[in-house]
Amino acid sequence: MKLSEYKRLGILEAYVLGVLDPERTEQLESDLETNVALRRELNEIEGRLENFKKNFTRSDRKEKGTGNSPKKKPSAGSSKNRRIVTGLLILLVVGLTFVFLSTLYQQAAVQGELSETNLRLSQIMEENDALVVDRKTMETGLWTAVENSDAVISLRAGDVFGERPTGYVVKCHLTDRYILLIENLIPPDEGQFYQMWGRTGTSWRRMGMIQLEDMNPEGDRQAFIFPQPSTDLELVTLESMQPPESPDRGAVVFQR
Numbered sequence: 001m002k003l004s005e006y007k008r009l010g011i012l013e014a015y016v017l018g019v020l021d022p023e024r025t026e027q028l029e030s031d032l033e034t035n036v037a038l039r040r041e042l043n044e045i046e047g048r049l050e051n052f053k054k055n056f057t058r059s060d061r062k063e064k065g066t067g068n069s070p071k072k073k074p075s076a077g078s079s080k081n082r083r084i085v086t087g088l089l090i091l092l093v094v095g096l097t098f099v100f101l102s103t104l105y106q107q108a109a110v111q112g113e114l115s116e117t118n119l120r121l122s123q124i125m126e127e128n129d130a131l132v133v134d135r136k137t138m139e140t141g142l143w144t145a146v147e148n149s150d151a152v153i154s155l156r157a158g159d160v161f162g163e164r165p166t167g168y169v170v171k172c173h174l175t176d177r178y179i180l181l182i183e184n185l186i187p188p189d190e191g192q193f194y195q196m197w198g199r200t201g202t203s204w205r206r207m208g209m210i211q212l213e214d215m216n217p218e219g220d221r222q223a224f225i226f227p228q229p230s231t232d233l234e235l236v237t238l239e240s241m242q243p244p245e246s247p248d249r250g251a252v253v254f255q256r
Helices: 003-009 011-017 022-032 036-066 076-147
Strands: 153-157 166-172 177-183 192-200 203-210 221-225 233-240 252-255
Touching (some): 003 011, 011 022, 011 036, 022 036, 177 233
Antiparallel strands (some): 153 166, 153 252, 192 233, 233 252
C-alpha cells in the first residue's frame, strides 16, 4: 500500500494509538521494513504524539500546583444571582445618597434656625438695652419732678439703716399708679425682702414687697410701682421668711 493511502485512511495514527486491527497491523509492519518514507512518516506521528503527551502532562501539573480549575461557562443561575447583587448594590448606593442629602438638608435647616435665633436674641438684647435706657430716663425724670415739686409724700428713715435711705411716694399720671422712689436703699440679704404696709383704721395690710431681683443694681436710686392704686403707704419693713400678718416695729426702714 502506498504512503498516501496510509495517510488518507489514518492507518498510521491508528497504529500509533494501538487501535489498528491485526490484519492491517501485519501489512503495515511488513511495508515498514522496505518503505523508508513510510517509516519516516510513522516516526513523525509518534514524535507529535509524544510531544502532545508531554505538553498535556505539564499543563495538568501546573493546574494542580496552583489550585486553579478550568474556567467554566457561567450558568443561568449565576447570571441571575449577579443581577440580583448588582440591583442590591444600586439600591444601597441610592439609599446612602438619600441619607447624605437628607443630613445636609437637616444641617442647613438647623443652621437657619440658629441664625434666626441669634438674630432674635440680638433684637431682644437691643430691646432690653433700650428698656434700660428708658428706665434710667424715667427715673431721672421722676427724681427731677420730686426735687422740684411739693406734691409728693415724703418718707422718713426708720431705725434699721439710720438716716441713710430717703424715700418718696409720687403719683404717675400716665398709669394712675403711685410710685415709691428710694435713694441709698441697701439691697436685702438672701432670704430677706422689704415689705410695704398700709393701714385701714387699726388693721394693717400688705401692699407689696421689694425683693433683691426687683432692685436696679446699677444705681443708688430705685423706683417701684405700687401693685395697688393706693397712696396710703405707712411703713416699709425689712422682713425674713414668710410675709408676717403685721409689721415688725423693730425692722422699720421707712415710715410716713
